[in-house]
Amino acid sequence: MIYFHRMKSAPLKFAMVALSLAVVWILFEHLMGWNTTRHDIGQYARLGPMISFWIILVLGIWYLRRSHGHSLTFREGFEAGLIMTLIFCAGFTIIIMLYQQFINPDYYQTLKDFTMKQMQDRGATPKEMELVQNELKEQAGGSALSYLLLFVFSAIWGLGISAIASMILRKSTR
Secondary structure, three states, rough: HHHHHHHHHHHHHHHHHHHHHHHHHHHHHHHHOOOOOOOOHHHHOOOOOHHHHHHHHHHHHHHHHHHHHOOOOHHHHHHHHHHHHHHHHHHHHHHHHHHHHHHHHOOOHHHHHHHHHHHHHOOOOOOHHHHHHHHHHHHOOOHHHHHHHHHHHHHHHHHHHHHHHHHHOEOOOO
16 A cells, blocks of 8 residues: 555656746746747747656656665556656646736747748748748647647657656566
8 A cells, every 4th residue: 555655646746846847947938038038049948847847757757666675667667657747747738828828928929920030031931931820829829729739749758758767767676
């Protein structure tokens, strides 16, 4: 019973740490203007929460292995990664939705303006610009589909990293 409790509480704690860091980073980005007037920096800085989650995901699986006496099956590691991924991706999607709806309602428009200016500067055709604009609306436009895509693609990456970390960190001394 203690094993089961540790198996479920550690991933929750690691996911909550990742979500807390994401909130702090997103607010920092906003204060720095990286998602309002400085999309040239924001286009890279926006990767921060996901990269930190991936690191925390691996650390969470490693911690679980360490807490099991340096023994971990692939299934145990992947289950922990699955729990962390689902919690983080759901929370992150909600955070982004709240950010776009209440803190930075102009996010999509400023991102679109920045992206279209970049495309014009490199001489993109009107057809290319229309295609990118449609993709941008689908991905960052604030619709239910854009949030669903954020959740799904974030989860796919999280599950992939969970599988790799679980494969590498698996070790059985039982």
